Amino acid sequence: YTAKRKGSGVVVYDPAIDKTSQESLSLLSELRRALERDEFMLYLQPKLDLASGEVIGAEALVRWVHPEKGFIGPDNFIPFAETTGFVRMLTTCMLEKVARLCSELQTRGTYLKFSVNLSARDLMDQELPATFGAILNRYMLSPTAICLEITESAIMDDPARAQNTLDRLSRMGFALGIDDFGTGYSSLAYLKSLPVDELKIDKSFVMKMEQDQDDAKIVRSTVDLGHNLGLRVVAEGVESEAVWFLLRQMGCDQGQGYFMGKPMPVDRFLEWLQSWRAPAMLDQSENVAV
Numbered sequence: 001y002t003a004k005r006k007g008s009g010v011v012v013y014d015p016a017i018d019k020t021s022q023e024s025l026s027l028l029s030e031l032r033r034a035l036e037r038d039e040f041m042l043y044l045q046p047k048l049d050l051a052s053g054e055v056i057g058a059e060a061l062v063r064w065v066h067p068e069k070g071f072i073g074p075d076n077f078i079p080f081a082e083t084t085g086f087v088r089m090l091t092t093c094m095l096e097k098v099a100r101l102c103s104e105l106q107t108r109g110t111y112l113k114f115s116v117n118l119s120a121r122d123l124m125d126q127e128l129p130a131t132f133g134a135i136l137n138r139y140m141l142s143p144t145a146i147c148l149e150i151t152e153s154a155i156m157d158d159p160a161r162a163q164n165t166l167d168r169l170s171r172m173g174f175a176l177g178i179d180d181f182g183t184g185y186s187s188l189a190y191l192k193s194l195p196v197d198e199l200k201i202d203k204s205f206v207m208k209m210e211q212d213q214d215d216a217k218i219v220r221s222t223v224d225l226g227h228n229l230g231l232r233v234v235a236e237g238v239e240s241e242a243v244w245f246l247l248r249q250m251g252c253d254q255g256q257g258y259f260m261g262k263p264m265p266v267d268r269f270l271e272w273l274q275s276w277r278a279p280a281m282l283d284q285s286e287n288v289a290v
């Protein structure tokens with residue numbers, strides 16, 4: 001890194017060389033400290049059945065509440081956490097929080113499914129299935145309550161090794177989903193060979209599908225593709241009632257988006273759960289104009 005060992009054995013700092021490594025090192029130590037101080041907060045975004053409006057569960061999304069810099073979104077530190085391998089500890093931390101909440105809710109008679117995002121580095125970790133198994137055992141929770149979301153690019157990094165980890169997780173009973181479907185550089189072949197249960201259409205196609213005919217066609221084709229392969233299809237980025245209605249007409253199974261609920265802290269999610277009422281349009285016939 002930035003320090004250079006001179007003949008004397010003294011480590012000398014040379015600011016001209018590789019300044020970014022110095023920044024990386026301090027960011028990594030900040031991330032480690034954040035984990036110790038429990039600064040990573042669990043946010044939850046509702047996931048709904050589009051035909052009935054019923055709440056299926058929620059996706060876990062991390063937020064870093066930094067003591068000085070305030071609120072930091074995942075796009076600002078997950079990519080870095082991935083390159084350093086730190087993301088594995090973050091994933092474990094998120095699953096732990098989700099498992100604790102999920103089992104707590106079950107004792108109160110509320111059965112929800114929770115999704116947790118995995119990254120490529122997680123799939124390379126041979127110990128991951130055992131680590132996850134131990135967490136669920138601790139909370140006496142069945143893996144069937146948890147869906148693990150992976151992106152296409154995470155699989156393509158090292159398909160054989162990813163397949164091995166995913167096979168093991170699937171055999172344990174975890175549900176598996178492909179996240180951001182349609183945005184990765186990959187072939188459709190893995191959809192056939194991987195033990196996937198859910199296909200999640202990327203929000204970039206869903207958000208504007210009402211105005212953009214091409215987006216609407218991509219979404220419709222993806223719903224059909226998923227169903228033909230026996231998968232559950234989920235749309236992310238549902239921002240209006242009109243898009244919900246369109247997705248429902250296309251037979252898309254589940255949806256997630258700002259229209260139903262933004263990602264929120266656990267206590268607010270529980271309040272949301274109490275107050276959520278499905279839109280009146282779900283009671284109407286599909287022929288009725290909205």
Ligand code: C2E
Nearest residue numbers: 061062073074075094117118119237238239256257258263
């Ligand atoms: P993702 O897993 O695809 O999550 C969906 C993202 O879309 C979230 O952004 C969510 O807030 C946003 N979103 C949901 N509905 C809407 C909508 O209607 N409109 C718009 N414009 N956006 C919507 P977020 O929370 O910033 O997360 C970004 C990405 O960071 C996630 O994408 C995921 O890839 C990653 N991420 C978040 N939490 C974790 C985590 O705990 N572990 C890992 N490995 N990655 C995470």
Ligand code: MG
Nearest residue numbers: 059117149179
């Ligand atoms: Mg996701």
Ligand code: MG
Nearest residue numbers: 179180202236
């Ligand atoms: Mg996504």
Ligand code: MG
Nearest residue numbers: 179180202203
């Ligand atoms: Mg995304």
